[in-house]
Amino acid sequence: MLQALSPDPDTTARFRHEAQAIAQMRHSNIVNVYDFGEFEGTPYMIVEYVPGGSLANRLSQGPVTHAAALKYLRGIAAGLDYAHGLGIVHRDVKPANVLLEKDDTPVLADFGLAKVLQGSSLKSMTGVTTGTPAYMAPEQVMGHQVGPSADRYSLATIAYELLAGVVTVPGLPQSNSVNVVL
Amino acid sequence: MPIGPGTQLGQYEVQDFIGQGAMGFVYRAYHKHLERTGAVKVLQGIAPDPDTTARFRHEAQAIAQMRHPNIVNVYDFGEHEGVPYMIIEYIPGGSLANRLSQGKPDTSTALKYLRGIAAGLDHAHGLGIVHRDVKPANVLLEKDDTPVLADFGLAKLLQG
Numbered sequence: 444m445l446q447a448l449s450p451d452p453d454t455t456a457r458f459r460h461e462a463q464a465i466a467q468m469r470h471s472n473i474v475n476v477y478d479f480g481e482f483e484g485t486p487y488m489i490v491e492y493v494p495g496g497s498l499a500n501r502l503s504q505g506p507v508t509h510a511a512a513l514k515y516l517r518g519i520a521a522g523l524d525y526a527h528g529l530g531i532v533h534r535d536v537k538p539a540n541v542l543l544e545k546d547d548t549p550v551l552a553d554f555g556l557a558k559v560l561q562g563s564s565l566k567s568m569t570g571v572t573t574g575t576p577a578y579m580a581p582e583q584v585m586g587h588q589v590g591p592s593a594d595r596y597s598l599a600t601i602a603y604e605l606l607a608g609v610v611t612v613p614g615l616p617q618s619n620s621v622n623v624v625l
Numbered sequence: 626m627p628i629g630p631g632t633q634l635g636q637y638e639v640q641d642f643i644g645q646g647a648m649g650f651v652y653r654a655y656h657k658h659l660e661r662t663g664a665v666k667v668l669q670g671i672a673p674d675p676d677t678t679a680r681f682r683h684e685a686q687a688i689a690q691m692r693h694p695n696i697v698n699v700y701d702f703g704e705h706e707g708v709p710y711m712i713i714e715y716i717p718g719g720s721l722a723n724r725l726s727q728g729k730p731d732t733s734t735a736l737k738y739l740r741g742i743a744a745g746l747d748h749a750h751g752l753g754i755v756h757r758d759v760k761p762a763n764v765l766l767e768k769d770d771t772p773v774l775a776d777f778g779l780a781k782l783l784q785g
Contacts (some may be wrong), residue, residue, distance in 0.1 A: 459658060466659040477700050479658040480636050
């Protein structure tokens with residue numbers, strides 16, 4: 444649901460855009476959308492319920508085995524590869540946006556910042572730095588054009604976290620980590 | 626008004642007639658917000674007695690339990706003026722029966738079909754669901770030739 448924040452036209456459009464991006468995709472490592480509509484002026488989308496919580500939550504409970512880490516990484520990579528093949532860049536790949544099935548299959552969710560590439564390049568959203576800095580590629584932090592490689596950078600930061608047990612930029616998970624990434 | 630082109634089912638608008646299945650008619654449907662095409666199966670043409678209606682709902686519930694690239698997804702289920710319908714994903718490549726009527730596929734394509742059907746069945750069986758009507762007409766093909774099992778109308782849920 445798009446609630447608590449007053450749904451201005453821009454936010455509403457982005458919300459619908461997210462649903463449309465997901466609706467295009469059919470992949471075991473990408474969340475499914477079932478419906479989209481408005482209830483008394485509040486837009487909502489219905490997506491599948493993925494029961495295992497997020498990868499961020501799993502990681503907060505302690506380190507994962509190498510076999511589990513590889514299963515997560517393979518799945519996330521396959522989902523991203525599929526999305527990129529359709530010209531969709533996620534732009535906010537991080538453990539909190541990876542959900543887990545009962546059998547530990549990772550499922551990419553939260554395409555709220557996703558961008559559909561037009562032709563071979565894409566215009567970045569000028570003046571807006573979107574994403575989560577600790578997992579963001581330098582070009583994204585700087586507000587430059589962002590393509591599939593930015594998602595792959597984020598995947599690599601998750602790989603580091605899964606295999607080394609620590610985040611690439613410790614202690615600065617939010618906006619202040621920009622300079623460290625650079 | 627029976628369900629037909631122009632009928633609004635939830636957020637989906639019924640479009641053209643695609644074909645007739647074992648339990649009724651199939652139409653294309655379009656979700657204007659998602660900009661996504663689906664297929665709506667409508668239980669009509671045959672008088673929907675309670676048994677048939679229960680079996681139709683049972684089919685939708687069986688599909689809804691499964692999450693697998695080789696099994697069709699269901700998006701919604703409901704009733705329109707007493708007529709049950711389900712909205713499932715639209716698989717654009719037609720059925721394997723249709724493909725086979727155009728000639729024999731090469732060996733690698735045949736293996737791709739068989740692997741996919743086997744994987745879908747294996748997933749269903751793992752959940753205790755037996756399809757009971759596996760045949761080329763009930764295997765749909767994605768644009769990239771991925772086979773997708775459909776028509777779980779005769780599916781049986783194993784107990785224990």
